[in-house]
Structure formats: structure tokens, C-alpha cells
Amino acid sequence: MSDNSETAVVARASADGALRGQLKRLRQGDKGLLPILLGLIVLVIYFEIRNSVFLSSGNLTNLFVQATIFILLAMAEIWLLLLGEIDLSVGFVSALGATTAVILLDNQFHWPWFAALPLAILVTTAIGTLQGFIIIKLRLPSFIVTLAGLLGWEGVLIFFVDRQGTGGTIPVQEKVLYDLVNANLSPVWTWIFVLACLAVLIYLIVRRDQSRRTSGLDSVPHFVTIAKAVALIIAGVVLVLIFNRNRGTFTVLEGMPYAIPVDIAMLAAGSFILTRTRVGRYIYAIGGNAEAARRAGVNVNRYRLLAFVFTGFTAGVAGLIYASRLGGISDNVDSNLVLLAVASAVIGGTSLFGGRGKMIHAVIGGLVIATIYNGMALINMSAATQYIATALVLLVAVAMDAVARRGSTPSR
Amino acid sequence: MTTTPESTSPLTPPNGVSVSADSGVASSTLLSLRGITKSFGAVEALKHVDLDIPAGQVTALIGDNGAGKSTLIKAIAGIYAPTSGDIFWEGRKVTMHTPRDAENLGIATVYQDLALCDNLDIVQNMYLGHEESRHFTLDEIKMELNTKRVLSELSVSTVQSVRQLVGSLSGGQRQAIAVARAVMHESKLVIMDEPTAALGVSQTAQVIDLIKRLASRGIAVLVISHNLVDVFEVADRIAVMYLGTLVSSGPAANYDTSSAVEIITTGGSRSDVAASVN
Numbered sequence: 001m002s003d004n005s006e007t008a009v010v011a012r013a014s015a016d017g018a019l020r021g022q023l024k025r026l027r028q029g030d031k032g033l034l035p036i037l038l039g040l041i042v043l044v045i046y047f048e049i050r051n052s053v054f055l056s057s058g059n060l061t062n063l064f065v066q067a068t069i070f071i072l073l074a075m076a077e078i079w080l081l082l083l084g085e086i087d088l089s090v091g092f093v094s095a096l097g098a099t100t101a102v103i104l105l106d107n108q109f110h111w112p113w114f115a116a117l118p119l120a121i122l123v124t125t126a127i128g129t130l131q132g133f134i135i136i137k138l139r140l141p142s143f144i145v146t147l148a149g150l151l152g153w154e155g156v157l158i159f160f161v162d163r164q165g166t167g168g169t170i171p172v173q174e175k176v177l178y179d180l181v182n183a184n185l186s187p188v189w190t191w192i193f194v195l196a197c198l199a200v201l202i203y204l205i206v207r208r209d210q211s212r213r214t215s216g217l218d219s220v221p222h223f224v225t226i227a228k229a230v231a232l233i234i235a236g237v238v239l240v241l242i243f244n245r246n247r248g249t250f251t252v253l254e255g256m257p258y259a260i261p262v263d264i265a266m267l268a269a270g271s272f273i274l275t276r277t278r279v280g281r282y283i284y285a286i287g288g289n290a291e292a293a294r295r296a297g298v299n300v301n302r303y304r305l306l307a308f309v310f311t312g313f314t315a316g317v318a319g320l321i322y323a324s325r326l327g328g329i330s331d332n333v334d335s336n337l338v339l340l341a342v343a344s345a346v347i348g349g350t351s352l353f354g355g356r357g358k359m360i361h362a363v364i365g366g367l368v369i370a371t372i373y374n375g376m377a378l379i380n381m382s383a384a385t386q387y388i389a390t391a392l393v394l395l396v397a398v399a400m401d402a403v404a405r406r407g408s409t410p411s412r
Numbered sequence: 413m414t415t416t417p418e419s420t421s422p423l424t425p426p427n428g429v430s431v432s433a434d435s436g437v438a439s440s441t442l443l444s445l446r447g448i449t450k451s452f453g454a455v456e457a458l459k460h461v462d463l464d465i466p467a468g469q470v471t472a473l474i475g476d477n478g479a480g481k482s483t484l485i486k487a488i489a490g491i492y493a494p495t496s497g498d499i500f501w502e503g504r505k506v507t508m509h510t511p512r513d514a515e516n517l518g519i520a521t522v523y524q525d526l527a528l529c530d531n532l533d534i535v536q537n538m539y540l541g542h543e544e545s546r547h548f549t550l551d552e553i554k555m556e557l558n559t560k561r562v563l564s565e566l567s568v569s570t571v572q573s574v575r576q577l578v579g580s581l582s583g584g585q586r587q588a589i590a591v592a593r594a595v596m597h598e599s600k601l602v603i604m605d606e607p608t609a610a611l612g613v614s615q616t617a618q619v620i621d622l623i624k625r626l627a628s629r630g631i632a633v634l635v636i637s638h639n640l641v642d643v644f645e646v647a648d649r650i651a652v653m654y655l656g657t658l659v660s661s662g663p664a665a666n667y668d669t670s671s672a673v674e675i676i677t678t679g680g681s682r683s684d685v686a687a688s689v690n
Contacts, residue, residue, distance in 0.1 A: 071689045215553045217560075218573060276549040281532075285540055288531035296541030297512060355531035 030040065031258065033364060034398065039393075040368050047375030048359045052379055058247035063367075063374045065181055068259045071366030072318035073341030074348065075270055078362055079305060079307040079314070081345055082274075082287045084354025085142040087311055089149025091337030096157045096326065097124035099329045101320060103164065105174035113176035121316030127153070128312020150338070161331040171328035180262070180324035184255030187244040193261060198236045202229045220317030257323055263363070266317060269360035273310075282308055287354035343390065344369050347397040368393065429470050441503075442467040442601055442632045443519075448497035450483055457483040458494070461658045463602065463651055469624055470633045472643040474663070475653035483637050484536065484653070485603050488634070489521040490514030520594035524605040528586060530579030534571060535559045537578050538593045562596045563588075564599045566625055570618070584615025591622055608642045620646045640669050654679040 047054040073090055083135055087093075099315040101120035111119075135142045158222050164170050165333045172178045185193060205228055212219040216236060243256040274280035281304045285293040322337075323329045346352055347368050348361025411412050443465040450458040456681060458480050465471050475481050486492045490501070490508035499506055501517050508514045511521070528537050535552070538559045544551040559574045569587045571581065587607055594602045609625065611662045623646050626633050637643050643650065644664060651661035652675045660675050674680055 170499060211553055215557060217553065217556055218575070265456075276544065278543050278550065281536060281550065283541075285529045285532060288529035289527070291530050292527035293540065295511065295523070297515070298541050355529070 003210055010085050018161065027402065028243060030368065033349065033360070034348065036364055036397070039363070039373065043371050043375065045111065047378060050379045052377075054248070054375055057242045057245035058253075059225075059378070060205060060242050061247060064095060065257050065259055065325065067363075067366040067370035068181070068263055069318060069322050069337070069366075070340055070344045072262055072266060072314060072321060072361050073337060074109055074344035075266055075364035076314035076318060077338075077341045078270075078309045078350050078357050078359060079283070079310040079346045080142065081342075081350050081352060082283050082354060082357050083304055083307055084287050085304075085307070086146065086352075087128075087131070087136070087142065087308075087315075088146040088313045089127075089153055090146075090311065090318075090355055091335065092150060092153040092333060093127050094322060094337075095261055095329060095333040096127070096153050096160075096316040096319070097121060097316040098319035098323035099157055099160055101171070102170045102172055102323055103160065103330050105172070105177060106164075106170065107173065116174075117177065117320060121313060124316035124319060125309055125312040128308045128310075129305070130317065132308025134310075136301050136304055136309070144268050150206065154335070157333065158331040163331060166171075167329050168332065170328040172323055177320060177324055178327065179258060181259045181321060182324065182327075182352070184243070184253070184257050185261070186254050189249070190240055190243050190256040192237045193256065194240045196282060197264060198232055201232055205232075207230065209374065259294050262321065266314060267363060268361050270310075270314075274359060279303065279306060284355060287356075288353055289355075311323050340369055340390075343394045343397075346401060347393060349397075349401075351401050352398065353401075355381070365397075432650075437593065441465070442501070442584050444500040445484075445488070446498045446500065446641060447671075448484070448487060448494045448499070450487060450492055459656045460497070461653075465632050465634055466649070467600065467632045468627055468630045469648040470627045470635060470646050471649045471651060472647035473634060473636045473653065474638075474640070474643060474672065474676060478655075479653040479676075480656040481653055482605070485634065485636060486607060488514070488601075489519060489603060491494050493632075498624055503673065514525055515597070516600075518598060518599070518600035519603065520597065520599035521603045522587075522590045522594050522605065522607065528553060528590060529579065533577050534574045534581075534589055537589060538562070538596060540593075542597060553612055558596070562592050566595070566622060568592060568622070583611050584614060584618045586623055587611065587619050589616075591619075591626070595626060595629075597630060599631065601634065601638075602626060603634045606620045606638065607635060608637065608639055616642065618650055630677050643672075644669065652676060652680065658677045 044054070052204045053059055073094065076090050076094070078089060097120040100123045100169065101116045104116040104119065105107065105113065108267060123333030127149075131142075131145055132141060135145045161170060162168060163258050184190075206225060209219055240256075243260075246254045248254070270332045274283065282293060282298045282300075283306075285296070286300055286303055290300055313376050342352075344365035346363055346365065348365030350362070350365075372393065373386060373387055376389065381389075415432050441464045443463075443464045445461055447461075448458055448461040449456065449605065461484060463471075463478075463484075473481050473484065483492065487494050490511045494508070499508070504518060511518045512523075529540065532540070535556050539555045544554045544558075546554070556574055563569075563571065563574065566588070568585075570588075571585055578586060583591065591602065591604070591607075604623070607619050611619060620642060623633055625637065627648070635643070635646065638646060644667075647664045649662065650664050650672065652659055654675065657679075659680050671680075689690070
């Protein structure tokens with residue numbers, strides 16, 4: 001009996017320790033997702049009050065698809081933001097990749113999708129690698145080199161699009177690329193996909209918490225593990241219910257757009273690399289203190305280059321989604337894309353100063369930006385107001401980042 | 413008349429064992445430098461330095477700014493290759509071209525700026541560059557358990573959690589983490605550059621305790637310090653540099669603050685220094 005109470009005390013002490021650790025992390029500047037999630041909820045409530053179409057399943061699905069391009073470009077940007085670098089060219093690079101795919105797929109070349117789409121991603125990866133190589137070898141600031149990229153790749157893009165002689169726009173005529181955004185998993189497959197994701201995620205969480213417990217390390221109590229799992233299941237089921245509702249007016253339109261699994265795959269791959277492998281560990285280390293990483297024996301330039309490679313790859317995926325959503329690629333690509341990508345990453349909680357950030361930040365930040373654009377369009381706000389509102393959200397996010405950074409400066 | 417309390421002939425190769433005069437305890441010489449010279453162009457930063465560093469003892473390297481202390485530890489840490497001279501490690505002649513070479517021998521260096529990543533936690537910093545992995549993924553459990561073990565062996569008990577970010581630690585705690593990282597990878601010689609600079613009184617005491625515990629575990633410690641109070645608190649042996657030359661070395665008991673200051677400032681050719689040795 002005394003034995004029992006003793007274990008209870010120990011359990012409470014360790015739970016206490018875990019909680020304290022959490023609070024400490026919060027104060028150290030790892031502000032977590034809570035503030036921005038609360039902000040997102042406030043936005044959602046506001047738009048829903050102003051226009052009840054906002055929370056309809058049709059609009060929410062549309063919002064998720066709108067967010068996809070911001071999310072993927074922000075993911076591309078996060079690889080570099082973690083190093084304290086930036087890529088201003090990412091918008092045009094991804095559009096250039098998409099142009100490659102669209103041209104190769106069209107009536108003139110007739111490439112199959114399984115060759116053209118990977119080649120498009122290869123092109124953007126090569127561009128990312130080239131820019132990274134120049135930045136690292138010549139020790140130039142990434143801001144300037146990718147600014148040159150921003151201008152130069154737009155030129156290349158216009159050249160190739162106009163050369164097609166289709167009036168400055170090349171339409172997507174191939175089914176797989178078109179369907180990426182414009183077609184859906186069937187409701188049954190939506191369920192299967194989401195449940196499979198949940199199963200993997202919950203398995204990983206339970207296994208991690210359990211192995212910490214059995215190793216005698218500070219761990220969260222069982223109910224926290226269970227609560228995390230339940231919260232994930234609820235979120236997953238809500239998502240399925242949104243997607244699987246018929247949102248068509250004349251025809252049946254239901255299921256999860258293919259773009260969403262693409263997002264999730266990129267999120268899973270990025271998060272895995274960042275948190276579970278040496279590559280990720282070294283990217284954080286270099287972003288935090290490159291000299292320390294170098295002295296610890298890390299080949300700093302190799303991992304910096306690798307981050308540029310990842311950025312290029314992710315930009316390629318983003319470009320395909322972009323072309324699919326627009327139904328084609330034009331010589332007039334929105335030059336705000338890259339700024340919104342950086343804004344998404346920072347709004348989500350990734351630091352501009354390097355060393356702090358997560359892939360999930362791209363998702364949260366992309367959703368916030370898409371919510372602003374989607375909601376403001378629904379309540380007929382002018383473009384002027386949309387820009388100003390986005391600017392204010394970005395400003396608040398950067399200010400929070402800077403304050404958190406100051407809070408985390410060690411007191412030596 | 414020599415100013416070297418315990419003279420070592422430059423021509424005698426180290427035999428691996430020397431008897432320390434004051435304690436009478438035999439301690440093996442881990443690292444021996446013989447005639448180390450380092451030139452940067454016309455400037456000779458080190459001139460024929462001979463130094464023996466015994467295992468299990470704390471050797472303090474003192475000297476004024478520009479005396480060549482940093483150049484000497486950089487030569488030992490594999491950052492600069494000496495222009496001439498020999499380095500013997502456990503009686504064997506070695507050459508080091510990179511910091512990795514020194515690390516592989518068992519030489520770890522704790523730099524003054526500590527080289528820690530503030531955005532990583534204690535475990536991540538301890539293992540930076542040496543991560544344990546299993547099935548292609550990082551083995552966080554193993555790294556965390558080992559970190560806790562090493563910290564408790566060194567009696568570093570002031571950190572709340574090993575998953576705390578290093579940026580949130582105090583100066584003394586950061587120093588402790590940097591030292592723990594140095595000894596975790598089975599180092600036999602730990603070089604510390606100004607370990608107590610910029611630390612408060614109680615944190616300095618913690619770091620000095622830590623240095624003593626390292627030595628008691630059989631690790632050789634080479635400490636650079638400007639703070640003579642700390643030096644006399646912690647050092648078993650003292651080596652004094654003056655303008656690139658090692659002018660004096662011997663057991664710490666053979667020195668007192670005023671004689672040490674004398675040698676540091678003048679190069680030390682004064683009879684009372686030798687007299688105090690007797």
C-alpha cells in the first residue's frame with residue numbers, strides 16, 4: 001500500500017516535471033502553436049458571423065485547396081529559414097517547374113505524366129541546388145542571389161511560355177496534373193486515408209511516450225497520451241466529415257481533393273527529416289550556431305546545400321499544385337507568392353533569424369493566410385483591405401517572433 | 413640559475429612515467445611537447461616549448477595576453493600544426509592535422525565561447541556531431557539516458573531537465589554542459605580556455621569543483637586562466653608562458669601568487685622565485 005502511494009508520488013513528481021519543462025520551453029521562446037491557433041479560431045468565428053457560407057463544407061474544402069500553395073511554398077521556405085537564409089525566387093522557380101511539366105505534357109511533346117511531373121520537380125531541385133551552390137561557394141548572401149533568381153527565373157519563365165505561341169498562357173490538358181487539385185478521393189478512400197494517417201500518428205505518439213516511461217525518463221502521464229490521441233481522432237473525423245459532405249450544386253461533389261494528401265506527405269517527410277534524422281538536427285544546429293556545429297565536426301556547407309536541395313524539391317511540388325489549380329501556367333505569375341510563403345512560415349511560428357521552426361508552421365500559417373483571403377472575399381472586402389489585414393497579421397507574428405527571441409537570450 | 417622549478421631536458425624523450433616531486437605519487441605523462449615552435453610568417457608565436465601534462469592532474473597554463481597560451485592549446489587541439497617540434501601522446505609520437513585527429517586521440521577542447529547551440533536542448537548539444545542512431549533514426553532515448561548518466565557522474569545536479577534548451581541555462585550550467593560534452597566521448601585530456609571568465613562567485617565554485625572531479629577520474633586537464641585565485645584553487649601544476657616561451661613549470665605548491673605574477677610580467681628571471689622553490 002505504501003508502495004502504491006510511493007509510485008503515485010513519483011508519477012506525480014515526474015508529471016510535474018514534464019509540465020514545468022513545458023512551461024519553461026514556452027518562456028524560452030518556443031511559444032508553441034497555441035497563440036496562432038487561437039488567432040485562427042478568432043478569424044474563423046469572425047468570418048462565420050459575417051457570412052455563414054464560410055463554414056460550409058464547400059467553402060472549407062476550397063479554403064484548404066487555396067491554402068495548399070501557401071503551405072507548400074512555406075515548407076520550401078522553412079528549410080532555409082531554419083538556417084537563417086531565405087529564398088526570394090521560390091515562387092518563380094516553382095512556376096518554372098510547372099511550366100516544364102505543362103509544356104512536356106501538351107499536344108506537342110505528349111510526355112506521360114509519370115515522366116513529366118518528376119522532371120518538373122527535378123528542374124526546380126536543380127535550380128535550388130545551383131542557387132545554393134553559388135551562395136555557399138562564393139559566400140554570397142542568399143537574399144541577393146535569390147533576388148537575382150526572382151528576376152532571372154521570371155525572365156526564363158516568360159521566354160518559355162511566350163515561345164509556345166498560345167497567347168501567354170499554356171493550359172493544362174493532361175488529366176493527372178489537372179486532377180491534382182480538381183478531383184477528389186472517393187468518400188471511402190478519404191476515410192481509409194485519414195484513418196491510416198491517424199493510426200500511424202497515434203502509434204508513433206504512444207510508442208514514444210511509452211518508451212520514455214519504460215526507460216525511466218521524464219514522461220507525460222497516461223491521460224495526456226490518451227488526450228492527444230483523442231484530440232487527433234476528433235480532428236481527423238471532423239476533416240473527413242467536411243470533405244465527404246456533398247458540396248456540389250448540380251452534380252455530386254465529395255471526398256478529399258488529391259492536393260491534401262500531397263500536403264500531408266510533404267509535411268510527414270519534412271517533419272521526419274527535421275526531427276528524427278541527423279540531417280534535421282544539423283540544420284537546426286547550423287541555424288542556431290554555425291560555428292558550434294562546425295567545431296562539433298558537422299560539415300556545415302554540405303547540410304546548407306542539402307537545405308537548398310530540399311527547398312527546390314518542395315518548390316517543384318508546389319508548382320504542380322499551382323498549375324493544377326489555375327488550370328494552366330501563364331507568363332504573369334503572382335510575384336506576391338514568395339512573400340506570402342515567407343509570411344505563412346513566420347505567421348506559423350518559424351523564426352526569421354534561424355534555428356527555430358517546424359514544418360507544421362507552414363500548415364498553420366498557410367491556413368491563416370488562406371482564411372484571410374477566403375473570408376475577406378466572402379464578405380466582399382476590397383483587395384486593399386485584404387493586403388492590409390495580411391500585413392497586420394504578419395507584423396504581429398514577426399513581433400511575437402522577435403519578443404520570443406529576446407526572451408530566449410541566455411542570461412550569462 | 414634556472415627559473416624552472418622542475419627542469420625537463422628538451423633532449424630527453426618522454427618515458428611515459430614521471431614522478432611528481434611534491435606528492436611522491438607516480439603519475440603517467442599523458443602528453444609531452446618537445447621543442448614546439450609555431451611561426452606565423454616572421455612572427456614566432458611559440459618558441460621551443462617543452463611541456464608535460466600528466467594524467468589525473470590539473471595543469472594551469474598562465475601568462476599575459478599575447479604570451480602564446482592560445483596558440484599553444486590550438487597546437488594541442490589540432491587547429492594549428494606546429495612549425496617544428498614533436499608531440500608525444502602516451503609516449504608515442506603523433507601528428508595532428510585537424511581537430512578531428514586530436515579528438516580521435518582523446519583530446520577535447522572547451523572553448524571560451526563554449527560553442528553551444530542555444531536553440532538545441534542539453535541532450536542535442538551533448539551529442540552534436542556524435543548522434544546515436546537506430547534504424548536510420550536518432551535514438552533519443554539512448555542519448556537522453558547517457559546524458560543523464562554523464563551529468564550525474566560529474567555531479568552536475570543544477571539542471572532541471574536535460575530537455576531544457578541550452579539558451580535558458582546560466583553561465584555555470586553552460587560551462588558544465590560544455591565540459592560534460594568534452595568528457596562524454598572518452599576524452600583523456602580536456603583543454604579549457606578561461607573556464608571561469610564571466611562567471612559569478614558560486615558558479616565559479618561549481619566549475620572549479622567540476623574540474624577537480626575530472627582530474628579525480630584520471631582525466632588530464634589543461635586550464636588557461638587569467639584568474640590566479642582560481643588557478644591556485646584548482647591547479648596541481650602550473651606552467652607559465654612569457655612572449656612565446658614556456659619560462660617556468662612545476663607543481664603548484666612551488667608557486668605563490670606574487671611569484672606567479674612576477675614570472676608572468678617579467679619572464680621571471682628573479683632569484684627569489686628559484687629560492688621559493690628550493
